[in-house]
Amino acid sequence: MYENPGLAGLGTHDELRRHRLESGDLAPEIIGGINLDEGTADSGIPLGFVVRPGRPWRRALWSQHLTEGQASDRSYPPCHRWFPHRSWPVAVQPPPEGSLDEESLDALLDTLSRWSVDGPGTDCVAFYASLPAGDFDDPHVWRGPLSAVPELIEDRGGPYPFSPTNLWPTDRSWFIWTDYDLLGTKVSGPRQLVEAVKIHPALETVDWSAQPH
Known part of the structure; x- marks a missing residue:
């Protein structure tokens, strides 16, 4: 924002x-x-x-x-x-729907790199749901190093106007979820990683699961 x-x-x-x-x-x-x-x-x-x-x-x-x-x-x-x-x-x-903004994406990837086994070279899978992919017929799944994630985005030369819907390393040590209709991105993983995300100066977080329903 x-x-x-x-x-x-x-x-x-x-x-x-x-x-x-x-x-x-x-x-x-x-x-x-x-x-x-x-x-x-x-x-x-x-x-x-x-x-x-x-x-x-x-x-x-x-x-x-x-x-x-x-x-x-x-x-x-x-x-x-x-x-x-x-x-x-x-x-x-306002914050965008369905995607991280540039500053948040860069900050999150930086944090994930520092907490992943192979740093920026960590083998990852990126998935785009039908709406952000603009395709209801074929699945859009990419695999490559964590550092290559920004290359999927149009403004960085890629095919998508959104950051990935889901992103995770092949060792499944963390998981990222961005819903097309929401303004936030959910980060799941070890407590140390979550705490690192919370204290990053470019990221603002909330423990939504602790909110009353």
């Missing part, structure tokens, strides 16, 4: 979209004869991998926004229900 103080007070992503629609700067989104703009709101939440924006954008913490406005609904895994915004302010780039 990132924020740009220079855009504060300029409204929400939905307000900006509707202004552009009214001015004719943007065409309405029509699918199957249905105008989606008439009954939906633009939340501003990006779908898929997000590259680290340059200045004046700066990293923002979930905790800053979880405490704003109404209480979040944490009976669900990390998703839009955790935040008070139906549509986010244009000054904020």
Whole structure:
């Protein structure tokens, strides 16, 4: 998640979209004869991998926004229900759905490398589910060194606009899961690895299993 103080007070992503629609700067989104703009709101939440924006954008913490406005609904895994915004302010780039962002992916891979038997060369399997792969007919499974994972992503020259749905080493010592409809990534593994993820300065974590359901 990132924020740009220079855009504060300029409204929400939905307000900006509707202004552009009214001015004719943007065409309405029509699918199957249905105008989606008439009954939906633009939340501003990006779908898929997000590259680290340059200045004046700066990293923002979930905790800053979880405490704003109404209480979040944490009976669900990390998703839009955790935040008070139906549509986010244009000054904020919310966390993406279905993928780690660039900074989080790099930080997580760095941590996994340090806790894997062969470091960045650890033999891993990456799986893409049907929606992030854009393919409902064939399975998308890749195998290679941990260091090659970023090469699967479009912005790094790969075929996918998302980070992997699942990622694990062939020795099965840890497991990563990113759901297409959620804003967070689940890390499972030895306690020492989980603690290393928690203390990484570029990663923000929550023990969701400890939340009331």
